Amino acid sequence: MTAAAWPRIKVDIVFSGRPMPRLLEATAVKEATLIWAQYGVDLLATSPDTPCRDGAITLAVVLADHPESPVPDSALGSIVFVEGGPGSQILMYPNAIVALVSTATVLERSEPEWPTMLRNVVLGRVLGRALAHEIGHFLLRSRDHSTIGLMRARQSIADLVAPERNRFTLSQEEGARLRSVRSAASQ
Numbered sequence: 001m002t003a004a005a006w007p008r009i010k011v012d013i014v015f016s017g018r019p020m021p022r023l024l025e026a027t028a029v030k031e032a033t034l035i036w037a038q039y040g041v042d043l044l045a046t047s048p049d050t051p052c053r054d055g056a057i058t059l060a061v062v063l064a065d066h067p068e069s070p071v072p073d074s075a076l077g078s079i080v081f082v083e084g085g086p087g088s089q090i091l092m093y094p095n096a097i098v099a100l101v102s103t104a105t106v107l108e109r110s111e112p113e114w115p116t117m118l119r120n121v122v123l124g125r126v127l128g129r130a131l132a133h134e135i136g137h138f139l140l141r142s143r144d145h146s147t148i149g150l151m152r153a154r155q156s157i158a159d160l161v162a163p164e165r166n167r168f169t170l171s172q173e174e175g176a177r178l179r180s181v182r183s184a185a186s187q
């Protein structure tokens, strides 16, 4: 399936809440952008004072200290559904991501041995993948999880930190759902 066959969707994301190191934010945005680009989704991080692009959906991404009940403490991100549909606010939990990444091994080195730049790249990658998952709940208008790919309820730490992102894809059913949700939205 080529990118041209997917409906084009523009999504502007606006970060707020806790500040993040620039490299970490840039890596996270790049990761989420690349995951969604293969499905025709054009993701762009904008600042709160920049007007959103014509025809773009705006998603607010709030970096919060910790999840509020009923979201489990181990959650990396969450999105609230209101009356069956997803809200346009995604909460991300950098502390949970830091805790998870502290148990990872990259290039055969455990986290305390990583140089700062590698730490920010890995944290950004994990944050971006977790953000891409929450964007998936929004775009698919579904709270469902699958057994494989981007929409798994729980990703393995090895997959989350790995440089290759080929495990972060939509299933065939999710791809079909994305098309039907978007074609309904554009009518």
Ligand SMILES: [Zn+2]
Residues within 6 Å of the ligand: 133, 137, 143, 145, 152, 153
């Ligand atoms: Zn989920």
